[in-house]
Amino acid sequence: MTFTDPLSIITLVPLLSGLALLILPNILPQHISQRMQSSVRNVAIGLSTAIFALTTLIFLGSIGQIDWLSIGMGSFVLETEDPVWLIESIGVTWHLGADALSFPMIWLTTLLIPISMLVQWDVERSHRFHALLLVMEGALVGVFVSLDLFVFYVFWELTLVPMFFLIMIWGGEDRKYASMKFFIYTFTASVLMLVGILVMYFNTADSMFSGSLTGHHFNLVEMTEQARIGGLIASEGLRHLVWLLLLIGFATKMPSVPVHTWLPDAHVQAPTAGSMLLAGVMLKMGAYGFLRVAVAIFPESTLTFVPLLVFLGMASLVYGAVVCLGQTNLKRMVAYSSVSHMGLIFLGIATMQPIGFAGALFMMFAHGIISPLLFAVAGSFKHHYHTLEIGSMRGIAHHSPFLAGHMMLGWMGSLGLPLLAGFVAEVAIMIAFWMTFGWWVLLPAITLIFTALYYLTSMQKIIFESNDPHQGILPDTLHGEDPRDVTWHENVGMFILGALTILFGIMPFIFWDMMSVWSTEFIETYLIHAMNALEAMP
Amino acid sequence: MILSLDESQALAPELVIVAGIILAIIVPNLGDSRVRLPLTSVRVPILWGGRRFELTSDPRAPGVLSATALAIACLLSGSAIESADGMSISGVIQVTGFSRFMSMIFTAALAITAIASIYRIPSTRFTPEDMVDPDDSIESSLMDNRRQVDLHLLLLMVALGMSLMALSSDLFFLIVCLELASMASYVLVGFHKETEVGGEAGAKYFIVGSIASATGIYGMSLLYIWSGSLDFDSLAESWSSMGELDPLAGIGVGLMLVAFGFKVSAAPFHLAAPDAYSGTNAPIAGMLATASKAMGFVAMMRVLVGFAGPNDGVIAWGLALAILAVITMTWGNLAALSSENPKRMLAYSSVAHAGYMLAALAALGSGLADSDTQDMLQMAIVFHLAVLVLFKLGAFLVLTLIEIEGGGNKISDLHGLARRDPIIATSMFVFMLSLAGIPPLSGFLSKFLMINGLITTTSGTGALDADGVIPWLQSVDPFFLLAIAIVLNSALSLFYYLRIGLVMFFEKPGSDSPLPPALGLRALVFVSMILTVLFGIGPASQWLLALLETAIASF
Incomplete structure (x- = not known):
């Protein structure tokens, strides 16, 4: 059986059922489709919870008896064995697998989908909204599980479509501009990436995955192995060019300064669930692809361009933090803080230390829990107070204690408070940075103080200042109504995310161990050789 | 000349199209007319003329007929791809898998065009309730029917020309078939004469197209002077025995490229295409963009790869x-x-x-x-x-x-x-x-x-x-x-x-x-x-x- 392994199921089931739920109301007779519409969201959340349970079972080792710490570099968990041809003539196969790089992301995706559904439970035209989220889940998981670059690219582009519609249809006032900008930026970048992938394709050697007509293949595992043994592309200049093309594709998705400008617009306009997935998973696709494709296949180019990576990382970190200081819009502030944190991931990779890689990986995961919490809070603030202006409101701790609590926890996690998930990643990256670049570590470390600064000032303003109901300031947009606290389903979603933030702060080893083993092996397998070669050069 | 059984089997798709053409002419004219046998009072029905039968004079009949004929031809071509054995018929036709594949594409495109045309060129069915003045409505129904016949006859002609073009093993026959398809398509482009642009598009397409064809035919005549034969095999022989490029042959092939370049709408011979596409109705424009383009490419490949090709010495x-x-x-x-x-x-x-x-x-x-x-x-x-x-x-x-x-x-x-x-x-x-x-x-x-x-x-x-x-x-x-x-x-x-x-x-x-x-x-x-x-x-x-x-x- 070809498409019944667990990884295929968690990819295809949400994708196909989401598409079916989108199409069916158009085809079925009127009275059936109307009755169906109200139950779509129940089906969607039930299905995505089941998928999450399945993924958790895979993680716990109940399916496939997996020992995550001894997978070995270049091999994958639940990997497809024989070539399952999709397009035999050009060498495209359905080839899936997971390892410590991709699995936390897969788990995160399957976790965030039901939570974001829960947070935005009541929404107009929910039968379309929740079905689109299911499609989104399939596409996102597909990006992380596919080990065939063609399929990877198709899923990569496919994630654009539901997100584009989510912003375009359920977004704020400026949604048209924001969604167009989002689409054009990321699409152009990924077309450049496709050109890079094609160059790689035409340099692959003959293997069991090769197409019957072309004699080349898209298989990522084979490509990486070929690159490790003899180099995928002989010409160094071409290698650098391909690396840069890939970087453009991945850095735009991450996003890194200077191609980050789509992100704040998209985030501010996107509906809450869209923002949560955008920040939680979609941004990580960039870092994931960068490590999986660009770094693994072109280690020499990566080492050559380390200064560029440090520059991009520092620029994003500092720029994001400084812009945050001056933000008055809550969502925009959280969006820029994402830019800032993605800069840290680049810095972690640029250190070329196992602990730096592991820190970057853990940052991808921790930011994937904390930023959805922040966006859920911002979304619910907008929902109940009808505004996102930071200065328009004082003392919500008095009016909405739950909202204030979640807000504080999220912000503390994001600024890197010890015993919360973000702290582990930041410390690891800082240590690695110190190991490689010495006292330059002060630069990112001081920037992290800025992060604390903007969070603390906004916290001071919004949550605490003047909580006296007679003197407190309520936003004009409430029109004199009493503000409410979060609804129960928002509360449940935020509680789960908050609990995970604490859990992974206290017990980071759940994922940290496998990430750290993976990073060590990754550097030994792919980078040491290139480092020695570079050092040997005069 | 009568085809043998094997030959007619090999040419089945074309014969179906020919049958479609003949039926499209005959069927609408069936009626209840009778002829009195001389010297008797017996009136024998001859089924031709007179009051038309309701079923056969239905304005939608020609459309259904042509779509069916084309679909059958498409299926027959498709099923013959693997069994075609390169049978040569009267020196100008060679039934190969490649030509069958191409005629499958042509007939598929034209069948789709025919079905779309049924909806695009609306036909009004004559019903007794409409009969305010019975003669009038019969008259208009007949006109409507005629118009449908014209359109679908032309589509069948295009299909026949294209299909035979793919089969041809002789340059002269290829050009003749190409022209059969082209002429019919010129009329189709201008068929929508109610609109002003329709006529203009047809005229423009016709003028530019015939100049291109004339150029191509001139090129073909140069090739004939150079080689003495227009059979692809002997052309290939002459080409490979040519030490360096003979100007006659080079110019001949070059001029033929003009004719085919127009068909595939290659720059700078494409200038009439946008006007033709936007002036005519959508199904016909779609036909030009697919079947007609494929025809141009097949002709090009027959000339460039077939005898002036990379295996035949000089490539110019x-x-x-x-x-x-x-x-x-x-x-x-x-x-x-x-x-x-x-x-x-x-x-x-x-x-x-x-x-x-x-x-x-x-x-x-x-x-x-x-x-x-x-x-x-x-x-x-x-x-x-x-x-x-x-x-x-x-x-x-x-x-x-x-x-x-x-x-x-x-x-x-x-x-x-x-x-x-x-x-x-x-x-x-x-x-x-x-x-x-x-x-x-x-x-x-x-x-x-x-x-x-x-x-x-x-x-x-x-x-x-x-x-x-x-x-x-x-x-x-x-x-x-x-x-x-x-x-x-x-x-x-x-x-x-x-x-x-x-x-x-x-x-x-x-x-x-x-x-x-x-x-x-x-x-x-x-x-x-x-x-x-x-x-x-x-x-x-x-x-x-x-x-x-x-x-x-x-x-």
Whole structure:
């Protein structure tokens, strides 16, 4: 059986059922489709919870008896064995697998989908909204599980479509501009990436995955192995060019300064669930692809361009933090803080230390829990107070204690408070940075103080200042109504995310161990050789 | 001359089309007329003339007839691809798998056109309730019927010409068949004479087309003077025994390229195409963009690869065709960017696609490709021609639906299509993505195979130790640049294809009324959409390519 392994199921089931739920109301007779519409969201959340349970079972080792710490570099968990041809003539196969790089992301995706559904439970035209989220889940998981670059690219582009519609249809006032900008930026970048992938394709050697007509293949595992043994592309200049093309594709998705400008617009306009997935998973696709494709296949180019990576990382970190200081819009502030944190991931990779890689990986995961919490809070603030202006409101701790609590926890996690998930990643990256670049570590470390600064000032303003109901300031947009606290389903979603933030702060080893083993092996397998070669050069 | 049983079996698809033509003439004229036998009072029914039978004089009958004939011909051609054994008939026809594959494409495109025309050129059925003045309504019904007959006769003629053209093993016969199809298509372009632009489009297309044909025929006469025979085998013999390029032969082939260049709408012979496409109705425009273009390419391949080809000594046309290809695709894409008329935009996009295929054809003439690569390049071209029938004609089918309700000439007619009809709009979007070459649709696969052919052709030439992109590009064969040109042009083309998608999904519709029901047309659009996906990924694409491989082997 070809498409019944667990990884295929968690990819295809949400994708196909989401598409079916989108199409069916158009085809079925009127009275059936109307009755169906109200139950779509129940089906969607039930299905995505089941998928999450399945993924958790895979993680716990109940399916496939997996020992995550001894997978070995270049091999994958639940990997497809024989070539399952999709397009035999050009060498495209359905080839899936997971390892410590991709699995936390897969788990995160399957976790965030039901939570974001829960947070935005009541929404107009929910039968379309929740079905689109299911499609989104399939596409996102597909990006992380596919080990065939063609399929990877198709899923990569496919994630654009539901997100584009989510912003375009359920977004704020400026949604048209924001969604167009989002689409054009990321699409152009990924077309450049496709050109890079094609160059790689035409340099692959003959293997069991090769197409019957072309004699080349898209298989990522084979490509990486070929690159490790003899180099995928002989010409160094071409290698650098391909690396840069890939970087453009991945850095735009991450996003890194200077191609980050789509992100704040998209985030501010996107509906809450869209923002949560955008920040939680979609941004990580960039870092994931960068490590999986660009770094693994072109280690020499990566080492050559380390200064560029440090520059991009520092620029994003500092720029994001400084812009945050001056933000008055809550969502925009959280969006820029994402830019800032993605800069840290680049810095972690640029250190070329196992602990730096592991820190970057853990940052991808921790930011994937904390930023959805922040966006859920911002979304619910907008929902109940009808505004996102930071200065328009004082003392919500008095009016909405739950909202204030979640807000504080999220912000503390994001600024890197010890015993919360973000702290582990930041410390690891800082240590690695110190190991490689010495006292330059002060630069990112001081920037992290800025992060604390903007969070603390906004916290001071919004949550605490003047909580006296007679003197407190309520936003004009409430029109004199009493503000409410979060609804129960928002509360449940935020509680789960908050609990995970604490859990992974206290017990980071759940994922940290496998990430750290993976990073060590990754550097030994792919980078040491290139480092020695570079050092040997005069 | 009477065909033997074997021969008529081999020519079954063409015979079905001929039968369709004869029936289309006879059937509407059937009536209850009787002739009195001389010297008796017995009146014998002769079934010809008089009061027409209700069933046979139905204005929809010719459409159904031609669509059926073409569909049968398509199935017969398809089933004969693997069994065709290269039988030669009277020295001018050779039934090979390749020619059967091409006639399958031609008849499929024309069958779709015929079905779409049934909906596009409305026919009013004569019913007794309408009979205010019985004579009048019979008269008008008859006229309507005649008009339908004309249209579908012409479509069948086009199919016959194209199909025989693919079979021909003689240059003269090829030109005659090409002209049969061309003449019929000129009339079809001008068929919509109610509109002013219709007549103009037809006239323009006719004048430019006949000048191009005349040029081609002159080139053919030069080839005849040079070789003394127009049979492909003897032409190939003369070509390979020619030490260096004979000017007579070179000019002859060059002039023939003008005629075929017009058919495939290659720049600079494409200038009449956008006017013709936008002036005529959508099904016919779709036919021009698919079947007619495929016909031009087959003729081109017959001449360029068939006897003046890479295996026959002197190759003179590679570089010229490469330059032509780059100009064609760039011009097409740039012009399409600024088109406000969707049919005009599709016309220019069809020019651009001609450029991509010309680039692959040029690689055949570079003299660098080994025989495997040559087969691959030919497969890529023919595969592209085959899948174009799905997504290019499919796009024109959607425009047909919009034309039926009176629009179709402005991009604003597509505004908000998704709100009025989500399935049609999604199909249109898939067609656009496939035209742009987005994976995993069939448009990507065919374009990818062409790029792959180009790169394999030039793969040995780049210096592997070049330390930089620029030195590497300098060391590689210039034909490699064609692949880059295709990639850049595809990126450029994304803008106008995606624009169609955007206006369909995000603009406010001009009217809220649903699209016309036209069930058959909708079914065609839906099937085309599904096949566009299936021929891009999965076993279906493999099946088509395998079929194509057998076909190309017998080229």
